[in-house]
Amino acid sequence: MPQLSRRQVVVLGGVGIAAITTGVAGLVGQQRAGTGASRTKWKEPPRMASVDGRLDVELTAGQHQAQLAGRDVSVLAYNGLLPGPTLVLQPGDHVRLRLDNQLPEPTNLHVHGLHVSPQDNSDNVLISIEPTEAFDYEYQLPPDHPPGVYWYHPHHHGTVADQLFGGLYGAIIVEDPQPIPVTRERIVVISDITMTGEDDIARVTPMEQMRGREGNIVLVNGQVHPTLHAQPQDRERWRIINACTSRYVKLALDEHTWELLGKDSGRYPKPRVMADVLLPPGQRADVLVTAQAGTAILRAVTVDRGRLSPTMGGPNASSPGLPPRDVPLATFAVSGTAAHPMPPVPRQTPLRDLRAEPITAKRELVFGMQMGGMRRSAPSEHPQPQNRHPMMAFTINGQVFDPQRIDTTVSVGSIEEWVLTNITPMDHPVHVHVWPMQLIHTPDRSIQEPEWQDVVNIPPQSSITVRVAFDTFVGQTVYHCHILDHEDLGMMGLLEVR
Numbered sequence: 496m497p498q499l500s501r502r503q504v505v506v507l508g509g510v511g512i513a514a515i516t517t518g519v520a521g522l523v524g525q526q527r528a529g530t531g532a533s534r535t536k537w538k539e540p541p542r543m544a545s546v547d548g549r550l551d552v553e554l555t556a557g558q559h560q561a562q563l564a565g566r567d568v569s570v571l572a573y574n575g576l577l578p579g580p581t582l583v584l585q586p587g588d589h590v591r592l593r594l595d596n597q598l599p600e601p602t603n604l605h606v607h608g609l610h611v612s613p614q615d616n617s618d619n620v621l622i623s624i625e626p627t628e629a630f631d632y633e634y635q636l637p638p639d640h641p642p643g644v645y646w647y648h649p650h651h652h653g654t655v656a657d658q659l660f661g662g663l664y665g666a667i668i669v670e671d672p673q674p675i676p677v678t679r680e681r682i683v684v685i686s687d688i689t690m691t692g693e694d695d696i697a698r699v700t701p702m703e704q705m706r707g708r709e710g711n712i713v714l715v716n717g718q719v720h721p722t723l724h725a726q727p728q729d730r731e732r733w734r735i736i737n738a739c740t741s742r743y744v745k746l747a748l749d750e751h752t753w754e755l756l757g758k759d760s761g762r763y764p765k766p767r768v769m770a771d772v773l774l775p776p777g778q779r780a781d782v783l784v785t786a787q788a789g790t791a792i793l794r795a796v797t798v799d800r801g802r803l804s805p806t807m808g809g810p811n812a813s814s815p816g817l818p819p820r821d822v823p824l825a826t827f828a829v830s831g832t833a834a835h836p837m838p839p840v841p842r843q844t845p846l847r848d849l850r851a852e853p854i855t856a857k858r859e860l861v862f863g864m865q866m867g868g869m870r871r872s873a874p875s876e877h878p879q880p881q882n883r884h885p886m887m888a889f890t891i892n893g894q895v896f897d898p899q900r901i902d903t904t905v906s907v908g909s910i911e912e913w914v915l916t917n918i919t920p921m922d923h924p925v926h927v928h929v930w931p932m933q934l935i936h937t938p939d940r941s942i943q944e945p946e947w948q949d950v951v952n953i954p955p956q957s958s959i960t961v962r963v964a965f966d967t968f969v970g971q972t973v974y975h976c977h978i979l980d981h982e983d984l985g986m987m988g989l990l991e992v993r
Contacts, residue, residue, distance in 0.1 A: 535564075535721040537825070539682045540576050540665065544583035550590045554579060554604070556649070556663055557597030563712065564719045568694040571598065571661030577717035578684045578738070579647070579665030586669060587638040595629040602658060604632060605650035605928070606667060607777065608759055608949045610640055613929050614970035620650040620928065621898060621971065637967060641931075641947075642671040643760040644734040644779035646684075652896065652987070656740050656979035660688060660708065661696050662717075664738040675756070676838045677783065678729040685774075685795070685824065686738040687713045699980070705803060705887050707741030707921075707978035713795060713822045722826040725786040727833040732756075733782050737774040741978045743798040743922070746780075747771040748827060749791035754783035754840075760931050761947035762843045771796060775924035777977035778950040783840070786829040795822040801921035801955045803864075846945040849933045849962040855909035861916045862923045862953065862976060862986060863890045888985045889976065895985025901971070902988035910964050917953040923981065926950045927990070928972040932961035950977055965992050 543552055559572040573579030584590065596602050601623045611618050611634045624630045645667035649658040666682050687710030689697040699708045715721055725731060737744045746753075747770065754766035758780050772780050865888050888895050891902070905911055912935065917923050926949055934946040938957045953959055975987035 535718050537681075537716075537721045537723045538718065539716055540578050540581050540684075542581045542583050545585055545588045545590070548585070548588050550582065550584065550588060552580075552582060552590065552592040553595070554592065555595040555597055556602055556658075559662075561662070561717065563690070563714075563717075566694060568690050570688070570696065571658060571663050573663060573665055576665075577662045577714075578686070579663070581666040581668060581682050582647070583668045583670065584636060586636055586640040586642070586672070588636045590632075590634040590636070592632040592634070593629055594624060594632065596624045596626055598658070599626055600654055601625050601651050602649045602654070602663075603630070603651045604647055606634060606645065606647050607926070607928075608643070608645040608779070608931070609634065609636065609667065609669075610760070610929060610931070610967065611636060612968045612970060613972035614968070618929060618972070619970075620652075620973060623651060636669070640669055641760040642669045642762065643757065644668060644736060644781050645760070646736050646738065646779065648738070652898070653983050656699075656704075656708065656983050659738065659979055660699075660710065660740045662686070662688065664736075666734065666736055668734060673841055675732065675783075675840055676730070677732040678725070678834060678837070680732040680734065681723070682716065683733050683735040684716050684738050685713065685736065685744055686717075687711075687740070687742050701886075704980045704984065707800075707980045709739070709742045713739075713742070713824060715793075715825050720823060720825060722828055725827065725829050726831040727786055727788040727829055728836060729786040729829075729834050730837040731784045731786065733780075733784055735772070735774065735780045735782065737776055737778055739776050741776055741980060742795075743773065743775050743800050745771055745773045745796040745798045746793065746824075747796050748784065748793050750787060750789065751784060751791055751827075754785075756781040756783065756840075756843075758946075759948040759950060761846065761945075764843050764845060764944070766840055773798065775922070775950055775952045775977065776979070777924060777926055778948065784827075786827070788829050788833075791827040791829070792823050793825040793827060795824055797821055801919075803921065846947055847933075847964070848945045849910055849964060850935065850945075852910055852964075854912050854962070855906065857912045857914070858903070859914040859916055860925075860974070860988070861892050861918060862925070863893065863918045864888070865890055865893070889981040890985055891974075891988045894988075896973075896975075896982075896987040896989070898989065900989060901991045903974075903990045905965050905990070905992050907965055907967075907969050907992050910962060912960060912962050914958050914960050915951065915953050916958040917955060920955045922952055922954055923986070924950050924952045924977040925974065926977045927963065927974040929968060930963050930965055932963050934959070935962055936960040969993055
């Protein structure tokens with residue numbers, strides 16, 4: 496296959512939605528029309544499971560030809576797979592992972608949501624792996640690591656959005672100590688991408704970057720509108736990941752309700768019955784679906800995540816080539832003899848409740864925007880990438896990210912209460928690495944029982960309150976907006992636990 500240039504692979508600005516040609520519009524039209532069973536068979540990435548407490552993995556990040564709706568398109572991928580292989584782990588596992596960088600630019604790897612060390616060759620997002628080089632990661636999961644749905648993706652500051660948008664992502668599952676009885680399990684990785692008429696990844700425009708880009712094709716496990724088959728009364732477990740760069744995904748399944756086991760690493764004592772499930776970028780859901788006879792469509796329902804200003808179009812404003820606001824993602828075809836009813840879901844272990852424990856410190860993080868772009872600090876061996884839009888920067892407490900500046904210092908073993916305040920007219924999903932957050936207060940609902948997430952959404956002009964137990968590990972890591980264009984434009988802070 497012809498090698499892509501850095502200009503082609505990296506989404507640097509310039510050609511945008513208006514440059515998408517008739518061929519790509521055909522893909523979009525196919526997704527718009529997806530209201531019945533498609534001919535695309537459901538598929539999932541291969542699973543790599545630990546054995547006797549160990550898992551050895553080799554991942555190669557590089558360019559790859561993928562099939563999207565019958566067309567060969569050039570994407571980025573791990574091991575030539577879109578998504579990359581699913582890593583299946585148990586609490587207490589030791590993972591050795593070699594990442595070989597065959598991209599034309601630096602990269603690294605973040606194991607999103609895992610409670611592992613941020614130091615050395617563990618979940619250290621300050622590492623830079625240069626082109627043609629490889630790096631050996633090692634992760635040691637604690638023996639009491641929470642079960643849940645996690646994922647991995649690049650986290651080299653300045654190129655995170657580009658590389659994820661290109662196709663670099665994969666699922667991680669930490670299994671339950673007590674199995675949940677289901678007919679089958681499915682990995683459901685939702686992502687989006689924009690292709691040019693030459694079947695390359697389209698470059699982002701400055702306006703898309705400021706809004707947070709949304710692709711004109713929405714994929715499920717790298718496919719356009721696949722079909723899942725089941726029998727009536729099958730109970731399926733869907734482990735869902737929103738791997739989109741900026742898109743909020745509100746999922747609904749025709750004539751079905753979800754039984755939500757939990758989000759991220761949090762698990763409710765018993766499933767919550769939901770009509771739909773909203774996942775900001777980076778967030779995951781663990782759900783049960785009981786199949787009902789007939790054909791149903793899995794949809795991504797409209798989500799209004801705000802706009803840059805009253806006079807500028809919102810992120811979801813309709814543009815030529817963009818998918819419809821309600822995007823059909825997959826068909827759930829249910830037929831045949833009804834299955835036997837499944838046994839009840841075992842009650843889950845109660846989650847830790849930090850509301851009953853003393854707080855060590857309180858602090859506020861203010862997420863904002865400012866004109867004038869990213870201000871460069873003095874030269875260093877880890878310089879910030881050049882801002883690709885000189886008019887706008889995204890900030891935390893009035894500052895853009897600087898890898899030389901520690902923004903927040905906490906003591907290991909402490910419990911802190913953080914008020915996350917959004918002073919912009921857009922939603923911002925906030926992610927803290929290594930340490931999950933317990934929701935304490937949100938502006939739209941009352942919280943009755945412990946809820947733990949590592950991505951929490953802050954609506955425009957509002958605040959939420961969380962508590963964080965900085966247990967087990969020391970070292971430096973980051974917190975940031977998971978609209979990854981905003982992260983690359985500065986909305987990230989450096990956290991040190993000592």
